[in-house]
Amino acid sequence: MEQMSRNLAFQLKKIRQQRHLSLDDVAKATGVSKAQLAQIEKGEANPTVSTIWKIAAGMRTSFSSLLQPPTAHFMKYSSKDAPHVDEDEGRYRVYSIIPYNPERGWELYKIEMEPGAFSRSEAHTEGVEETVTVIQGQATISAGDMHEKLEEGDTLVFSGHQPHEYKNTTEALTILHLILQYK
Amino acid sequence: MEQMSRNLAFQLKKIRQQRHLSLDDVAKATGVSKAQLAQIEKGEANPTVSTIWKIAAGMRTSFSSLLQPPTAHFMKYSSKDAPHVDEDEGRYRVYSIIPYNPERGWELYKIEMEPGAFSRSEAHTEGVEETVTVIQGQATISAGDMHEKLEEGDTLVFSGHQPHEYKNTTEALTILHLILQYK
DNA sequence: GACATATGTATACTTTAATAAACATCAAGA
DNA sequence: TCTTGATGTTTATTAAAGTATACATATGTC
Known part of the structure; x- marks a missing residue:
């Protein structure tokens, strides 16, 4: 599941930096607390749909684009620990x-x-x-x-x-x- | 935001009924409690991404398809109470x-x-x-x-x-x- | 008709998401 | 150098998501 949190972390940080906004700015625009936004950007949060919704609405972006994975992957699965x-x-x-x-x-x-x-x-x-x-x-x-x-x-x-x-x-x-x- | 909860409610119920599964079946397949699943299907829940993820994974469906809106809409916005x-x-x-x-x-x-x-x-x-x-x-x-x-x-x-x-x-x-x- | 099984609902409790406020850090500008 | 303001981090508290259990309601089956 943490895959999804990573996507959200990446996309939110990207949007925020592209628009030169602070966490306070985003907090004000979305109604989500600064602390929670910081957690989300670090991928250490497990937000509810309503929180993601508030972010999408406040940032004027779509729900799904916030959950889009970044372009590049590089992931190894070891057959050693395959169940x-x-x-x-x-x-x-x-x-x-x-x-x-x-x-x-x-x-x-x-x-x-x-x-x-x-x-x-x-x-x-x-x-x-x-x-x-x-x-x-x-x-x-x-x-x-x-x-x-x-x-x-x-x-x-x-x-x-x-x-x-x-x-x-x-x-x-x-x-x-x-x-x-x-x- | 409750829009999204409605979508999830609709899609989950649809999948579950199409496959003739009980709440217990879905609970066992996804690791999400029966009570929570019932709430979600009634649109009275505000699940976290990890919960949605567990449902998607357990049901072998995509994250986004669970959040897809049903086809038909019929929604009135009154200009009376427009801010x-x-x-x-x-x-x-x-x-x-x-x-x-x-x-x-x-x-x-x-x-x-x-x-x-x-x-x-x-x-x-x-x-x-x-x-x-x-x-x-x-x-x-x-x-x-x-x-x-x-x-x-x-x-x-x-x-x-x-x-x-x-x-x-x-x-x-x-x-x-x-x-x-x-x- | 009584029993058993299966399914959804309601309730009490535990965990954790989310908030608010205090704190740390740093870069101007006087 | 000392403020001042802006930004991100930490911490304590509150609100609510999630779980587990018990309850209600059917639907057969002997």
């Missing part, structure tokens, strides 16, 4: 590489399947799209009444609003990358 | 018809000018556009070194980042509509 879940008695392992983020709209998993490992998923909510890439080994994937056997380097895209299965029919470890895209 | 400010010893009166709203990005004023009334504005911040329409009477408007005499029904558009003047050079009351557009 994971096991299925099929530990032979099917799912690692969360990039967790879901409301700004991004998708999440990335790494899946390890021991020989013969198997996993079945019920239909997700409407509008979910799965993109599977075989990093290593081979996998057989079914969705609804469609089936496909994928080899290393293959990618399959299908909508997740139907029951689907992942299976490793080979004798070696298979590794997949799975992107779940929402809405 | 107003006087200039030029009360001969130049500004009525706020539609106050600024961060979702909309502009505001609407009605201006009444007695004969000979006059008003000068300093340059606003970059990116402000003024649209003046003469409802009744005549007005002379200057912006920077440009001048224009407007009659009933005329409209003038100019950027407000330069000093500008409004003047009623006639012997009758002049009424203007002024739209201030930001950014």
